[in-house]
Amino acid sequence: MSGLSNVKVTAIVSDKFDSTAVISEALPSVTVLNGGTVNGDSRDGGGEFRNGVLGECREKKREIVLGKNVHARCLEVTEPDADDEWTGDKEAYMASVLARYRKTLVERTNHHLGYPYNLDFDYGDLAQLQHFSINNLGDPFIQSNYGVHSRQFEVGVLDWFARLWEIEKNEYWGYITNCGTEGNLHGILVGREVFPDGILYASRESHYSVYKAARMYRMECVKVGTLVTGEIDCADFKSKLLPNKDKPAIINVNIGTTVKGAVDDLDLVIQTLEECGFSPDRFYIHCDGALFGLMMPFVKRAPKVTFKKPIGSVSVSGHKLVGCPMPCGVQITRLEHINALSRNVEYLASRDATIMGSRNGHAPIFLWYTLNRKGFKGFQKEVQKCLRNAHYLKDRLREAGISAMLNELSSTVVFERPWNEDFVRHWQLACEGNMAHVVVMPNVTIEKLDYFLNELVKMRLVLYQDEKVQPPCLAADIGNENCACLLHKQSISVN
Numbered sequence: 001m002s003g004l005s006n007v008k009v010t011a012i013v014s015d016k017f018d019s020t021a022v023i024s025e026a027l028p029s030v031t032v033l034n035g036g037t038v039n040g041d042s043r044d045g046g047g048e049f050r051n052g053v054l055g056e057c058r059e060k061k062r063e064i065v066l067g068k069n070v071h072a073r074c075l076e077v078t079e080p081d082a083d084d085e086w087t088g089d090k091e092a093y094m095a096s097v098l099a100r101y102r103k104t105l106v107e108r109t110n111h112h113l114g115y116p117y118n119l120d121f122d123y124g125d126l127a128q129l130q131h132f133s134i135n136n137l138g139d140p141f142i143q144s145n146y147g148v149h150s151r152q153f154e155v156g157v158l159d160w161f162a163r164l165w166e167i168e169k170n171e172y173w174g175y176i177t178n179c180g181t182e183g184n185l186h187g188i189l190v191g192r193e194v195f196p197d198g199i200l201y202a203s204r205e206s207h208y209s210v211y212k213a214a215r216m217y218r219m220e221c222v223k224v225g226t227l228v229t230g231e232i233d234c235a236d237f238k239s240k241l242l243p244n245k246d247k248p249a250i251i252n253v254n255i256g257t258t259v260k261g262a263v264d265d266l267d268l269v270i271q272t273l274e275e276c277g278f279s280p281d282r283f284y285i286h287c288d289g290a291l292f293g294l295m296m297p298f299v300k301r302a303p304k305v306t307f308k309k310p311i312g313s314v315s316v317s318g319h320k321l322v323g324c325p326m327p328c329g330v331q332i333t334r335l336e337h338i339n340a341l342s343r344n345v346e347y348l349a350s351r352d353a354t355i356m357g358s359r360n361g362h363a364p365i366f367l368w369y370t371l372n373r374k375g376f377k378g379f380q381k382e383v384q385k386c387l388r389n390a391h392y393l394k395d396r397l398r399e400a401g402i403s404a405m406l407n408e409l410s411s412t413v414v415f416e417r418p419w420n421e422d423f424v425r426h427w428q429l430a431c432e433g434n435m436a437h438v439v440v441m442p443n444v445t446i447e448k449l450d451y452f453l454n455e456l457v458k459m460r461l462v463l464y465q466d467e468k469v470q471p472p473c474l475a476a477d478i479g480n481e482n483c484a485c486l487l488h489k490q491s492i493s494v495n
Helices: 003-012 084-110 124-129 151-164 180-194 208-216 234-244 266-275 362-399 421-426 446-463 486-494
Strands: 172-177 199-203 221-224 249-254 283-288 313-317 329-334 343-345 350-352 404-406 412-416 430-432 435-439
Touching: 124 362, 151 172, 151 329, 151 362, 172 180, 172 362, 180 199, 180 208, 180 249, 180 283, 180 313, 180 329, 199 208, 199 234, 221 234, 234 266, 249 266, 266 283, 362 404, 362 412, 362 446, 421 446
Parallel strands: 199 221, 199 249, 249 283, 283 313
Antiparallel strands: 172 329, 313 329, 343 350, 404 412, 412 435, 430 435
């Protein structure tokens, strides 16, 4: 190897480079509204900890804690050298980077609790397909000129979900989306095309993609209040509908809200519409079933999501309960509605009514593979396991004196937000205000929950060792009966 090549290799591959090391993610300071910081043991200079009292500042809204700017730690792309020997060295370097990254993924997966992804899967049999560019262009039911597709898998998956939601093959249209948000964007777009002058109604705890759709489509949008459980408040819904009886209603119904896992009462929503004088030909209901849309059919006493009711569309994520390794989803609507949206595309020799043009052709194969392996009985067992472990976590939190709530139809356990942001980032918890949550998925075992609980309890013992520092009141967020603050704890014990 020439001296010049030696210099180049040294610049890329250092003797100190450890391909097995776990990449550490530096965390920013947590900004509070009155100028102080809270990070680990830093408690001076902030109004919240300065006086040793958490309560007064916790009534204020916390600022969002942004993560580290990835640009400062990005892996630079360098141009390959024409020399074959140099190229081999660079390939060795890239292999080392990937090995290091894989170890990071293993560590991060082991401490993953806050987001609704099922990380328990094995798709080794599908590795043989990664060498193909599988693209499902256009309408899933009409073959295009592009031959490297997986429509036969896609339509098989759609038929399975059509049976789940009780709509005949000749009455539905759908496709495999690139994510859950795309399902919501499509469902609301269909509603807008059916009712161009319709008003979109969504509860204030709906996923942010619903309000993104309203902005994108320039739709009039009315935000509806929620109950303490996170479920839509149909009394408030009625009060918002009545002044707008002259315009059709497009409604987003949550089959599991983002933070609390609350399930809107679909039957009550329909009843409210009818009481306000809206006939089925003057409203369109989109059901956002991102996570719980696939869990509800296997939960006793759960409201049934079915096209036998006057709904327009249902969407569900494929990377959540199903456990696909890439973001994807399923969107199904009534065939009669899709003609308002579809257009013929000569370039494809097909028709298109999707949001995106190119669509991941691998995703339908992963979905098809899992549905065949698990089937209805397999998902039923997984759902029962999730609910059982969620109740276990909620009970253990309450035994430890921590505010906690679990909706009856949910596996999302809401509890007091840890105020150590290192802990939050370590366990990848999703937070809002004073609340955090754990979404119990099939890969979340009792052992993992015990490990998490032990760390949480130890952290709180340090934080609350001074009696002047008390846990926040979460009564307004999760209800008096679920709050373990000093006031409500005493109230419950007295009663």
